[in-house]
Amino acid sequence: MPRRIDSTDGPSPLLPLMLVLVAGLLHWRVAHMTGGFLADGSLGDPDSWTRTLRVLALHEGAGWRDTMLGTLSAPEGLSLHWTRPLDLMILVPAQIAMLFGVEARQAILWSAAWICPAQHLPALVAGVWAAKAIWPGMPAWFAAVLLLGNGAALAYSIPGRADHHTLILLATLLTLGAGMRAAANPDRAAQAWLAGLAGGLGIWISPEALLVVAPLLAGLGLAWLIAWDGSRHALQGARAGAGLALMVAVAIVTERPVSDWLLDEQDRVSVQHLAIAGAAMVTFLLAAPLGRFPVWVRLPAGALLAAAAGAALFWQWPDMLRASLSAADAGAAALLLPTVNEMQPLRFGTLAGLSDSVVWVGTAPLALLALLIGLEFEGWRRNGRWAAALLLLLSLIAALVATLLARRFALDLAAAASIAAAGLLPLLGRLLMGASRVVALGVFAALLLGLPVLASLATAPTEAETVVERACPVAPLAAFLTANPPAQSGSVMLADNINLGPELAWRTPYRQTGAPYHRGGAALLDTRAVLAATEDSEALAVLARRSVRLLLLCPGSPQLGGALPGESFRERLLAGERPDGWSEVPIPSEVRGDFLLLSLD
Numbered sequence: 001m002p003r004r005i006d007s008t009d010g011p012s013p014l015l016p017l018m019l020v021l022v023a024g025l026l027h028w029r030v031a032h033m034t035g036g037f038l039a040d041g042s043l044g045d046p047d048s049w050t051r052t053l054r055v056l057a058l059h060e061g062a063g064w065r066d067t068m069l070g071t072l073s074a075p076e077g078l079s080l081h082w083t084r085p086l087d088l089m090i091l092v093p094a095q096i097a098m099l100f101g102v103e104a105r106q107a108i109l110w111s112a113a114w115i116c117p118a119q120h121l122p123a124l125v126a127g128v129w130a131a132k133a134i135w136p137g138m139p140a141w142f143a144a145v146l147l148l149g150n151g152a153a154l155a156y157s158i159p160g161r162a163d164h165h166t167l168i169l170l171a172t173l174l175t176l177g178a179g180m181r182a183a184a185n186p187d188r189a190a191q192a193w194l195a196g197l198a199g200g201l202g203i204w205i206s207p208e209a210l211l212v213v214a215p216l217l218a219g220l221g222l223a224w225l226i227a228w229d230g231s232r233h234a235l236q237g238a239r240a241g242a243g244l245a246l247m248v249a250v251a252i253v254t255e256r257p258v259s260d261w262l263l264d265e266q267d268r269v270s271v272q273h274l275a276i277a278g279a280a281m282v283t284f285l286l287a288a289p290l291g292r293f294p295v296w297v298r299l300p301a302g303a304l305l306a307a308a309a310g311a312a313l314f315w316q317w318p319d320m321l322r323a324s325l326s327a328a329d330a331g332a333a334a335l336l337l338p339t340v341n342e343m344q345p346l347r348f349g350t351l352a353g354l355s356d357s358v359v360w361v362g363t364a365p366l367a368l369l370a371l372l373i374g375l376e377f378e379g380w381r382r383n384g385r386w387a388a389a390l391l392l393l394l395s396l397i398a399a400l401v402a403t404l405l406a407r408r409f410a411l412d413l414a415a416a417a418s419i420a421a422a423g424l425l426p427l428l429g430r431l432l433m434g435a436s437r438v439v440a441l442g443v444f445a446a447l448l449l450g451l452p453v454l455a456s457l458a459t460a461p462t463e464a465e466t467v468v469e470r471a472c473p474v475a476p477l478a479a480f481l482t483a484n485p486p487a488q489s490g491s492v493m494l495a496d497n498i499n500l501g502p503e504l505a506w507r508t509p510y511r512q513t514g515a516p517y518h519r520g521g522a523a524l525l526d527t528r529a530v531l532a533a534t535e536d537s538e539a540l541a542v543l544a545r546r547s548v549r550l551l552l553l554c555p556g557s558p559q560l561g562g563a564l565p566g567e568s569f570r571e572r573l574l575a576g577e578r579p580d581g582w583s584e585v586p587i588p589s590e591v592r593g594d595f596l597l598l599s600l601d
Contacts, residue, residue, distance in 0.1 A: 196243020219391030231291030331521025
């Protein structure tokens with residue numbers, strides 16, 4: 001029998017404090033790097049700027065249930081699929097700062113910039129708590145070490161990233177931690193409820209949390225099938241489904257007016273997700289009485305119940321598995337989604353692709369190895385912890401497959417992989433004896449020191465992004481436009497780089513036409529039509545329809561939808577041609593960069 005580890009074998013009590021200090025120093029260092037928030041006041045990406053615009057609108061009186069953001073996709077505005085939990089988490093500290101005299105925009109900007117690092121620390125703690133469910137008696141703080149060094153988790157949590165991904169990571173870790181405890185000990189009803197509630201919170205934040213909810217329910221379902229008495233696992237599944245349904249119902253009531261309670265949207269918490277939770281709960285309740293029947297009886301019965309629930313859901317929502325992709329309008333599907341880096345699959349065919357993929361996959365291979373070793377060495381089959389390992393394995397596999405298809409899911413993979421891989425190093429330390437402990441120490445050092453280095457590659461901008469930022473710096477131009485407005489406040493601006501739209505909308509008094517969001521396809525199509533037009537009249541007609549009075553071009557910017565025709569409207573403007581009624585706005589050389597700004601007289 002393997003020797004159990006005493007509490008004295010664990011890490012020093014100072015390790016948690018050290019991890020918090022290391023995380024704080026790491027975020028502080030990133031914030032001071034070139035392009036970091038404390039270096040030049042820049043947020044991390046267009047989503048972060050859009051989030052600040054949305055929170056500012058809420059502060060200025062926008063309706064709680066209003067999804068429209070008037071400063072983007074002008075003049076009609078942009079409908080966002082985001083929900084309010086993160087908005088509230090940003091706004092509350094900002095309003096407290098306002099009580100002490102901080103200007104509203106400044107307070108919201110600073111609160112938004114530090115919201116993800118603030119969530120990263122409790123996520124590390126949640127990772128430790130989750131790891132203890134599968135690695136009892138071991139120094140589970142290794143999970144925090146792995147999460148801290150994970151490329152995806154760190155890239156999404158740096159200062160200046162005002163995004164909901166870190167909050168999803170926290171909800172995922174809570175779901176896994178509670179779910180594994182519920183599976184390992186089916187008499188712990190509270191843990192099943194907590195798993196369902198945490199999963200429902202994740203779906204409230206974003207439906208992509210189904211990537212952890214599905215393995216939770218599937219793991220409890222398989223445990224019902226395999227266990228000698230599966231009734232208790234089925235009841236745990238019913239409790240998790242009930243908790244999930246309760247939280248989703250709260251989200252629907254909170255986010256939507258009564259008239260929209262039955263409106264289904266795949267990219268935003270809706271009745272569709274409530275139906276999934278309800279179907280899971282009912283399926284488990286029907287399966288519970290069969291829990292003591294032989295496996296050869298349970299297998300067809302369970303398959304029939306699951307198939308019936310799945311068929312009903314897919315009959316009602318055929319595109320259910322496509323989530324946000326099914327909600328993308330035609331313009332976004334054609335012009336935007338193929339260019340979004342985080343929506344692309346991992347590529348292993350080249351050295352650069354392999355290096356990039358290693359960063360996104362992280363410790364997933366080590367996690368699989370840890371589960372295989374732990375199954376035998378920790379005696380999970382004998383002590384009943386096999387059900388928790390099964391749930392974690394399903395979550396790991398689901399997230400790994402999703403990450404291979406679209407790298408944005410690497411954050412979900414980071415949660416399961418860090419929990420599973422956390423037990424590998426202590427296992428190695430126990431398996432290796434004498435001088436071989438040096439090997440285990442070397443593996444630990446490689447993970448601890450090597451993964452943050454890999455993570456830094458994930459946050460580094462590409463050469464093309466660096467060239468554009470250097471050639472077309474937004475901040476100095478925005479300061480000039482604010483001080484010397486060439487058009488009245490609230491006018492519409494069309495920029496040839498849609499990724500600059502949210503930042504320009506925040507920094508200047510002008511609404512923007514293009515923005516990189518899957519519900520804004522009409523504005524994207526019009527932006528492309530203007531830039532690619534071969535006749536001035538075609539471009540001017542679209543500009544007039546969208547009330548555009550300012551045109552902003554940056555020669556080095558990548559073009560929406562790919563290369564433009566040689567005789568395009570954009571190329572003619574850059575060559576010096578000016579359509580009737582439009583003139584160039586003189587910009588001082590010290591702030592201009594390579595920008596070309598035209599104004600309608």
